Amino acid sequence: MNAIETIDLTKRYGKRLAVDHLNLTVSKGEVFGFLGPNGAGKTTTIAMLLGLVRPTKGQAIVLGHDVQREPALALRRVGAMIEAPAFYPYLSGADNLRVLARAGGIPAARVKEVLETVELNDRARDKVATYSQGMKQRLAIAAALLPDPELIMLDEPTNGLDPAGTVEIRNLIRSLAAGGRTILLCSHLLHEVEQLCNRVAILKEGKLIAAGEVATLLRRGQGVRLRVQGNPEPAVHLLRTLPWVSGVTVQEEAIIIDAPVERAAEINALLIRADIVVAEIGANHSSLEEFFLTVTKTE
Amino acid sequence: MDTRKMFTNLLAAEWLKISRRPMALLLLGIFLFLTFLQQTLWFLVVALQEGTFSGGQVTFNLLSPAAIEQIKRQLSLPGVFGAMLSAINGTGGILAIILTAGIFGSDFNWGTLRILLTRAPHRGAYLLAKLVALQLALLVATVITLVIGAMLALLFGTLLGLPQQIGIIDLLLLPIGILRALIVMLPYTLIAGASAIVGRSVIAGVGGGLIFLAFDVSAGSLNTIGAVDPTIRALVNLLLQPNINRLVVENSRMFGLDQSVLTAALDLSLLPPQWQALIVIAVYSAIFGYSAYRTLNRQDIGGAN
Numbered sequence: 001m002n003a004i005e006t007i008d009l010t011k012r013y014g015k016r017l018a019v020d021h022l023n024l025t026v027s028k029g030e031v032f033g034f035l036g037p038n039g040a041g042k043t044t045t046i047a048m049l050l051g052l053v054r055p056t057k058g059q060a061i062v063l064g065h066d067v068q069r070e071p072a073l074a075l076r077r078v079g080a081m082i083e084a085p086a087f088y089p090y091l092s093g094a095d096n097l098r099v100l101a102r103a104g105g106i107p108a109a110r111v112k113e114v115l116e117t118v119e120l121n122d123r124a125r126d127k128v129a130t131y132s133q134g135m136k137q138r139l140a141i142a143a144a145l146l147p148d149p150e151l152i153m154l155d156e157p158t159n160g161l162d163p164a165g166t167v168e169i170r171n172l173i174r175s176l177a178a179g180g181r182t183i184l185l186c187s188h189l190l191h192e193v194e195q196l197c198n199r200v201a202i203l204k205e206g207k208l209i210a211a212g213e214v215a216t217l218l219r220r221g222q223g224v225r226l227r228v229q230g231n232p233e234p235a236v237h238l239l240r241t242l243p244w245v246s247g248v249t250v251q252e253e254a255i256i257i258d259a260p261v262e263r264a265a266e267i268n269a270l271l272i273r274a275d276i277v278v279a280e281i282g283a284n285h286s287s288l289e290e291f292f293l294t295v296t297k298t299e
Numbered sequence: 300m301d302t303r304k305m306f307t308n309l310l311a312a313e314w315l316k317i318s319r320r321p322m323a324l325l326l327l328g329i330f331l332f333l334t335f336l337q338q339t340l341w342f343l344v345v346a347l348q349e350g351t352f353s354g355g356q357v358t359f360n361l362l363s364p365a366a367i368e369q370i371k372r373q374l375s376l377p378g379v380f381g382a383m384l385s386a387i388n389g390t391g392g393i394l395a396i397i398l399t400a401g402i403f404g405s406d407f408n409w410g411t412l413r414i415l416l417t418r419a420p421h422r423g424a425y426l427l428a429k430l431v432a433l434q435l436a437l438l439v440a441t442v443i444t445l446v447i448g449a450m451l452a453l454l455f456g457t458l459l460g461l462p463q464q465i466g467i468i469d470l471l472l473l474p475i476g477i478l479r480a481l482i483v484m485l486p487y488t489l490i491a492g493a494s495a496i497v498g499r500s501v502i503a504g505v506g507g508g509l510i511f512l513a514f515d516v517s518a519g520s521l522n523t524i525g526a527v528d529p530t531i532r533a534l535v536n537l538l539l540q541p542n543i544n545r546l547v548v549e550n551s552r553m554f555g556l557d558q559s560v561l562t563a564a565l566d567l568s569l570l571p572p573q574w575q576a577l578i579v580i581a582v583y584s585a586i587f588g589y590s591a592y593r594t595l596n597r598q599d600i601g602g603a604n
Contacts, residue, residue: 051420052413052600071420072305080417086410090321102312104418105304143414 001064003028003151003182004049008058011044011206018044020206021058026199028150031173031183033193033214036203037296042186043083045203046153049184050080063151079144080153084160085136089129093120093139096128097146106146114142118172134165141172152176155186170196194288202295210295217291224257224264225284229277238274239267256284305419309428312415313402317436322401326394327440331447333390334383338448341370342455351459372556375461377469379452381554383445384476388483388547391444395437396512399488400504402433403591404495413600422595426492430588433488434481441477472553479546486539486580487512489587496594515540523566532569539583541569542576549573 004026011019019041026032036042047053049060051071060067065074087096097111115121118138128136137157144152157173158166170192177183177196187193193200194214201211210217228235232255239248239257247258257267261283271278286294317323345351348367350358362370372378406412419425456463487508494507519540524531535541548567551558559567571579 047413047600050413050417052416054597054599075417075420078417080414082413084410086414088316088405088409088411091316091319095315095319099312099315100414100418102315103309103415105308106418147418 001028002026002061003030003063004032004184005061006045006049006058007061009045009048009055009060010057011041011048011053012056017206019048019055019203022203022206022208024201024208024211026182026184028182029180030199031177031185031197033197033200034184034186034203035190035193035200035292039205040203041206042203043155046080046082046155046184046186049153050078050082051075052082077147077150078153079147079149079151080155081140081144081157082153082155085140087128087136087139090127092125092127093131093135093142094124096139097143100143100146104147110146110148114145117145118142133160134162134168137161137165137169138172141169145176149181151182151184153184153186156188157185158187158189158192166192190289190292191287200288202292204296210291214288218286218288219261222261222286223284224259224261224267224281226255226257226267226271226281227253227279228255228271229279234274235271235276238270238276242270302421302424305421306424306428309415309419309424310431312419313428313432314435317402317432320401323398323436326398327443330391330394330440331444334386334444334448335451337386338374338451338455341374342459345370345374345459349459369557371459371461374452374459375456376449376452376463376465377472377554378556379448379554380445380469380473380476381551381556383448384441384480384550384554385547385556385558386448387441387444387480388543388550391440392484392487393509393512395484396487396491396508397505398436399433399491400495400501400508402429403492404499404501404504407495407499408501410601416600423592426592426595430489430492433492434485437481437484437488438477441480445473445477469554476550476553479550482577482580483543483546486583486587489584489591493587493591493594496591496598499598515543519544523569536571536575537579539579542571542579545570545573545576546580 002025004024006022006024009019009022009024010017022041022045034042034045044053048055049062049067051067051074054068062074062078063076067074087093088099091099094111094115097114098108100106101108101111112121115124118141120135120138120142123131123135128139131139137160141154141157144154154173158169161169166189173183173185173196183196185193185197197214199211199213200217202209226235232250232253236248236250236255239245239255242259244263245257245259249256259267264281264283268278268281344361345367347359348361350356373382406415416422416425453463490511491504491508494511495501495504497503498507515538518538521535521538524535548558548570
């Protein structure tokens with residue numbers, strides 16, 4: 001069974017289409033990266049998955065239940081952290097969690113457990129107003145963990161954190177993922193997503209522009225990288241004439257060819273026949289960040 | 300989880316929030332201080348008029364004998380209960396509007412609404428739990444006010460040599476008086492809550508509640524033209540204020556007070572009957588409550604304001 005399924009999920013605000021016929025599936029146990037530039041519709045999608053925003057059209061199914069029709073069943077085992085952490089500043093961290101535990105009919109004992117998980121026990125009795133951003137972020141994750149969730153949605157969990165805080169949260173997400181929970185992760189830190197996620201989806205202007213396993217997408221973004229002895233111009237000129245090459249660029253004396261890696265030997269032979277000496281040839285490994293920038297810029 | 304269970308859970312959560320809220324304690328403190336000032340003023344007026352401080356040597360003619368008699372009743376048991384309930388529906392009503400706006404609006408201001416609705420997604424249950432928790436808080440505040448008011452009355456009444464008599468009937472009547480006081484505040488708290496939801500903020504709630512109160516009190520002055528014609532009187536009595544006045548007057552009467560002695564403009568004969576007052580207040584409350592529910596139910600819930 002899928003943890004999340006959206007069918008033609010659409011949200012329109014006046015003339016602006018925030019989410020445009022989104023069809024997405026997240027399998028159980030998966031760590032899924034949900035990416036996109038600011039304003040791409042990620043948070044609106046998450047808000048629709050949580051029943052906070054009503055879709056204009058389409059359906060959001062969470063843990064097998066339609067969020068609009070059966071919100072209580074759909075969200076019973078879902079934990080979420082959306083955008084900035086939100087708490088009652090006059091209450092302590094523990095009391096904030098108690099409010100949420102009471103509201104959700106969750107045993108009070110869970111409060112202590114989740115505070116231990118995020119290592120906030122020492123400051124649990126202090127008012128949230130006195131917490132640092134990192135502590136608030138951790139408390140928000142603790143709140144998401146309260147219902148012992150099968151599915152956790154984390155929207156920019158490392159926003160506003162210093163490098164140490166970012167590492168802390170990343171490790172926490174890793175340990176949650178290791179526990180077999182499904183995690184939907186929205187983050188601008190693509191290096192983090194690349195490390196943590198099995199699959200990703202990229203949204204732009206409300207539309208799904210790429211989705212799949214991280215490794216597959218990166219292969220899609222791969223090309224051939226080579227160096228030649230002497231002036232690279234003749235080689236570039238020759239390579240641009242090939243029908244299966246979609247682009248050739250020169251970066252720091254290396255030639256980057258947008259072509260399948262499998263064609264590397266063919267490229268090598270071609271250049272040799274043209275009396276161009278190839279000093280080095282191999283796959284051009286792209287990062288998720290490069291792939292993200294490419295697809296969000298061009299598509 | 301069924302809606303009833305969700306309501307009970309949310310009520311427990313709302314009670315935890317309200318009972319720890321500094322704003323609630325501050326508003327109660329302000330109200331109790333104003334109550335103390337009011338009773339002190341009554342005490343001084345009676346003491347000066349009757350020369351209590353000079354052993355009857357120096358007296359001032361500040362008010363009519365009937366008015367002084369009325370104030371004396373307000374400083375004695377059980378009359379003080381009527382006076383306190385009247386104060387609760389006066390100044391206390393304004394503070395209740397501010398508290399309601401705070402309770403309903405801050406979930407929008409702080410962005411906590413989205414977290415709560417993720418845990419308990421039935422918005423009607425959320426709204427009802429908030430309203431019930433608020434009424435419970437107002438009930439507690441009313442009881443505290445009555446106890447402190449009675450203690451002050453015992454103090455001042457003893458200094459003035461006033462008789463203090465309280466029977467079992469008076470104590471049995473107290474819950475009815477408290478219930479009436481809460482009913483009187485209900486439409487104002489609901490309009491403040493609805494305004495906070497529509498405007499998604501505390502400020503909108505305070506503004507909406509106080510503007511309505513000002514409008515309502517002004518419209519209530521139309522009561523005087525009701526004396527001209529029975530049809531006009533019937534129409535004026537469909538406004539909230541005359542019906543509110545009826546319940547407040549009934550509360551005073553129940554504990555032996557006559558509000559028209561101190562409020563000359565109040566013509567009791569023009570006020571609607573109590574049954575009509577209850578129906579009109581229920582209708583206004585239902586309209587405001589439904590508006591709040593309908594608005595919340597259709598809203599997309601975003602982040603903090």
